[in-house]
Amino acid sequence: MTQAQTIVTELKKRGYRITPQREMIVEALTRSPRHVTAEEIVERLREHTSAVNIATVYRTLELLWQEGFARKNDLSEGKSVYATFQHGPHIHLVCRKCGRVIEADAAVLDALGKDLLEQYGFQPDLDHFSIFGVCADCLDK
Amino acid sequence: MTQAQTIVTELKKRGYRITPQREMIVEALTRSPRHVTAEEIVERLREHTSAVNIATVYRTLELLWQEGFARKNDLSEGKSVYATFQHGPHIHLVCRKCGRVIEADAAVLDALGKDLLEQYGFQPDLDHFSIFGVCADCLDK
DNA sequence: TTATCTATTGCGAATAGTTGCAATAGATAA
DNA sequence: TTATCTATTGCAACTATTCGCAATAGATAA
Numbered sequence: 001m002t003q004a005q006t007i008v009t010e011l012k013k014r015g016y017r018i019t020p021q022r023e024m025i026v027e028a029l030t031r032s033p034r035h036v037t038a039e040e041i042v043e044r045l046r047e048h049t050s051a052v053n054i055a056t057v058y059r060t061l062e063l064l065w066q067e068g069f070a071r072k073n074d075l076s077e078g079k080s081v082y083a084t085f086q087h088g089p090h091i092h093l094v095c096r097k098c099g100r101v102i103e104a105d106a107a108v109l110d111a112l113g114k115d116l117l118e119q120y121g122f123q124p125d126l127d128h129f130s131i132f133g134v135c136a137d138c139l140d141k
Numbered sequence: 142m143t144q145a146q147t148i149v150t151e152l153k154k155r156g157y158r159i160t161p162q163r164e165m166i167v168e169a170l171t172r173s174p175r176h177v178t179a180e181e182i183v184e185r186l187r188e189h190t191s192a193v194n195i196a197t198v199y200r201t202l203e204l205l206w207q208e209g210f211a212r213k214n215d216l217s218e219g220k221s222v223y224a225t226f227q228h229g230p231h232i233h234l235v236c237r238k239c240g241r242v243i244e245a246d247a248a249v250l251d252a253l254g255k256d257l258l259e260q261y262g263f264q265p266d267l268d269h270f271s272i273f274g275v276c277a278d279c280l281d282k
Numbered sequence: 283t284t285a286t287c288t289a290t291t292g293c294g295a296a297t298a299g300t301t302g303c304a305a306t307a308g309a310t311a312a
Numbered sequence: 313t314t315a316t317c318t319a320t321t322g323c324a325a326c327t328a329t330t331c332g333c334a335a336t337a338g339a340t341a342a
Contacts (some may be wrong), residue, residue: 012309015319016319016320017307017308017309017318017319017320018308018309019307019308019319019320019321021320021321022320037298038298038299039297039298052321052322053321053322053323054298054299055299055300055301055321055322055323056320056321056322058298058299058300059300059320059321065237066237066238068275072237072273074215079297079298079299080298080299093257093261093263093265095263096206096207096213096266097207102261102263104257104260104261104263108253108256108257108260109253111252111253112249112250112252112253115249116234116245116249116272116274119245119249120234120243120245120277121276121277121280122234122236122243122245122272122274122275122276122277123274123275123280124234124272124273124274125237125272125273125274126272126274129272131257131263131265131266131267131270132213132265132266133257133263133264133265133266133267134209134263134264135262135263136261136262136263139262139264153339157289157290158288158289158290158337158338158339159338159339160289160290160291160337160338162290162291163290178328179328179329180327180328193291193292194291194292194293195328195329196291196292196293196329196330196331197290197291197292199328199329199330200290200291200330219299219300219327219328220327220328220329221328221329
């Protein structure tokens with residue numbers, strides 16, 4: 001069973017209807033080795049089939065995010081990127097001076113995740129996570 | 142010397158030109174007791190003077206953020222909010238299920254900030270910070 | 283003061299993402 | 313199967329934000 005099939009089955013179990021559009025979007029997302037934007041998903045689908053409307057792609061990605069099957073990430077590039085969990089957890093350190101994105105090990109967030117759960121009962125999404133700030137190069141200047 | 146004057150003086154010292162628009166935007170931002178959107182700034186300014194263009198407001202807020210005089214925050218409400226440092230540090234826990242925003246003490250991030258600086262030379266902006274996840278109520282369901 | 287240089291503004295167009303609504307089509311039960 | 317209910321889609325309009333470019337106006341030096 002592919003990852004896409006697993007997700008679709010689980011969505012159905014949760015009461016969502018399974019449409020060809022949703023199947024194709026989930027398929028495209030799970031096949032992506034990296035983060036993708038909604039626009040990229042539409043382009044990829046256009047290669048195989050008559051286009052799926054971009055509003056549907058946004059709605060489906062939002063659904064997948066809400067249901068915990070995808071990560072949503074704002075890299076401050078003016079658009080959101082989405083991904084499934086295939087590639088290992090990591091966080092993005094985004095420099096607000098030069099815009100550079102450093103990939104850091106998600107392990108630095110372990111303690112934070114534990115605290116938030118214990119103190120606030122809040123389960124944070126801590127992989128594929130963005131933190132804004134100033135990078136080493138820009139600090140020197 | 143007001144906070145607005147301090148910021149404007151410092152901007153000038155860093156080589157930026159001081160325009161009436163920038164002065165008014167900084168003034169409006171520092172007077173705001175809460176987070177504000179670019180649109181709210183424009184409305185506030187319209188009360189006193191002929192309107193400042195919204196593109197200028199966006200550009201100025203971006204500048205203030207880059208220079209470290211303002212926080213920029215995405216609450217996943219479809220718009221960014223900005224604030225200065227007058228009100229104490231806190232973080233937002235945004236539930237991706239119900240959209241609820243919980244304000245948490247920024248102290249939970251102290252250890253993280255230290256780690257990022259030591260391991261990556263990265264100085265993160267950790268007050269007025271958003272973390273997405275699932276809140277206690279939605280976890281129960 | 284005045285001239286000069288170029289950063290900043292305003293405008294309108296472009297991009298990213300969302301939303302209301304009527305039409306379509308999954309899912310369920312008969 | 314077929315009918316029914318309503319979730320989902322597509323479309324077009326709308327909101328938030330950015331960008332290119334010509335006009336304007338701070339800052340500096342003469």
